[in-house]
Amino acid sequence: MTETAITILTEHTRADIDAWLEKYPKDRKQSAVLAALRAAQHQNEGYLTTELMDSVAAYLGLSNIAVYEVASFYSMFETVPVGRHSISVCTNISCMLMGSDTIVDHLEKKLGIKTGESTEDGKFFIKREEECLAACCGGPMMMIDHKYYENLTPERVDEILDELE
């Protein structure tokens, strides 16, 4: 199993996990599970497969199910294939007052998908619901692949999406 883990997790991912492992006591490897899953998801263009989760489990010495539990609990992990750019529009109160609904509508129309779906070409994925991302001063806002975009208008959204590969 450990060998499989080494072949599936890239060298870069393993180095990332190792850096996190440094921060915790040696017998508490499970502390690094969130960071490890994030790295594994990153190497696979935005979603986790069972094989990747098994590899993380083997790498950290956890049972597989313990990793499935974490991955299925947190909203930042995707356990089914999704588009490679993950778009999260904040719809919490401040952004909502500033018109986040219009942004969501615009995105859905532009991409031809509903929230929680991915475009057919596998380029975009709109997350189902996103809670406050702590950028209330810049509402309405969205996050694409860890990057914040604030003070959005439909035109601004078009520009941002067009710039993405």
Add this chain to the structure above:
Amino acid sequence: MPDEKITIEVDGQTLTANKGQMLIEVTDANDIYVPRFCYHNKLTIAANCRMCLVEVEKAPKSLPACATPVMEGMKVKTRSKAAIDAQKSVMEFLLINHPLDCPICDQGGECELQDLAMGYGEGVSRYQEKKRVVKDKNIGPLIHTDLTRCIHCTRCVRFGEEIAGLREMGATGRGENMQIGTYIEKSVSSEMSGNIIDLCPVGALTSKPFRYSARTWELVQKDAIAAHDSVGSNIHIHVKGNEVKRVVPAHNEDINEVWLSDRDRFSYEAIYSDERLQTPMIKEAGSWHEVDWETALDVVKNNLQALVADNNLKQLGAIASPSSTLEELYLLQKLIRAIGSNNIDSRLKQSDFSDQDVVASFPYLGQSISEFDTLQSALLIGSNVRKDQPIINHRLRKAVIHGASVMVLNPVDYDFNYPIAEKSIVSPGMMPMELASILKVLVEETEEIFEQGVKQSIDKAVVNDSHRRIANNLLDEDNAIVLLGNLATAHPQFSLLRSLAGLIAKFSESKLGYLSENANSSGAWLAGAIPHRLAGGNPGSKAGMNTQQMLQAKLKAYVLMGVEPELDCWDSRLAQDAMKDAKFVVSLTAYRSEKMNEYADVLLPISVFTETSGTYINNEGASQSFAGVVSPLAEARPAWKVLRVLGNCFELDGFNYQSSSDVLDEAMQAIGDIKTDNMDKWQTPSTLKTHSKSKKLQRITETPMNMIDAICRRAVSLQQTKDISDGAIHINSALANKKKLTNDDQAKVEQGENSVTLKVIVDDRIADDCVLIQSAHPDQIELGAAFSDIRIEKSKC
């Protein structure tokens, strides 16, 4: 701190408690009932169901009794308005998503949720919205899931982590989407998995074989003893009418606590196997006829008496299953000896009997089962204890959690559900040398002097750091044991392993124990169902032949009791040939098989363990008697009755028993106190003959847990698990590469002059240059000895 006593008040009653105890432990101990779902006294505390909320004075809100440590002067009300209101609110929440399918739920009638809903639930639900539905998962042949009924108490999850040592169930998702399951479709593989059926407080996890076959209130609960390992787990058998419907564990803190292995839980299905033999049968001119008991017994008598007439009693041999009861084994040996032969044995999976005269009165565990909990160090020699004696493994696991070191010398790198401190995985031939190396360290460390011959032999042993660590661990810990397992017993140099283990135990001041294989392995020795000792252990006038000798000698007549020789014996080929060549074979058996049709002449249908009264003596020497819970199927009769009548047929004295307890009394009078000490006497080896470093491959044979006896082999659900024989050869990748074999290839396998073609499984648990074959599979019978040289090559076709 644990002994510090404090006083608390619960519902106006003054109670004494240990400081730091949880409130629910104190109320339980004093018969004050607090409702609960997630709390279980053998599992850690989760406090997630909130059903056990009680009112505690000075606490602003009600507190969960399972997670509230008691404090001096604490005043608790379990039935106050605040407490009841809290409990009722929790119940309302739990029932929101619980389906109202009690009428078709197998848990109905024994459901904790149903019971508590009677006490704490409202008659009418205020909840009008949609209930959630969860898709059921297939988690294997033993456990059925109805996860919509799950209340997320997580007992099954904690059981996996804490008791089974193998976390397979988990809670995935969150909030309303949280689900209990395995996430991916897989069968749970724990050998103790069935316990989550008992733990589940609702009908989310129920028994698959039992499903929809009875309502719980129709069942009558009867006590019995489990029949498939040397632990002797206490069980309840649930009977409807005259039919066994299921088996659940009975509480016995000294033996199985509240747990039961899957093998003991689900073997009952075989009682109603199509292969059950229903009436006595005799073979005349090659064809089988159903006959009455009298006719069948006459045939037995006439054939055996022909041997007496010819003064040819050396040609009579009896082979009995060590899963037979003490009464059956005692009577069989009494009968055979009274007829005039000492050829009786019940040691089926053994080939080295050379020191049988100098060993203890039975293969004793070395200490009591409960003493395993506090063990500090154990050396396992040739044992897959996890599958072979699951309850003892559970005890060992508890010891490891408390800091004990378990060290292993095995020919297969078995998977343990706890960390192994040291392990040495070598071929069977190298096992004695490994022990010699450990012994050498001990001799150096303790500067003990002993016989020159042995000293010279172990001088040759090469010592490495691992040997040193094993030796020092045994030496340093006060409470240590050296254990010989099933593979050691089957080893062709068993007596050598035993001597070395004995010396290691002596010099490290450890105990020496045997993990015996069957429910009554101990009882068989004590009852005299061995060729060299009578009941009670006195050597007879002249030792008879052991199983291996009886088969090698190709006797004229065999009496079999509960045995399928070609599946149960050490040398399957030899056993099969001996049976076929015999002039007369009578088999006292619960089942009829194709092979039996070929070799037997008379088949006498006997009861299985649920249909007879009897006694098992377990590995620690505890004698446990039980009554039959259902009447025997069709014309089958308890074997002790059959043997009694046979005794009368032969007009022998002392066969006029009224009941099985008469037999037991007589046997126990001969046996006396069941007390023994493995360290009393053993043969010190004069020299050590370790396997020469030949280039030959060695065969290893294991018996998977669900193949151990005729009953398990016919238990339908158990036969769908992974713990059965696969009829393949297991080799490690080094050997596979050398032989240019890969997974699923067909290989020609040769042993002596015998050869078969078997599938290849590449399995890196196997020691170098070894071939593992699982016993009791029809495809490998032709090969023969369980341990021997073996040749493999890629099959040409």
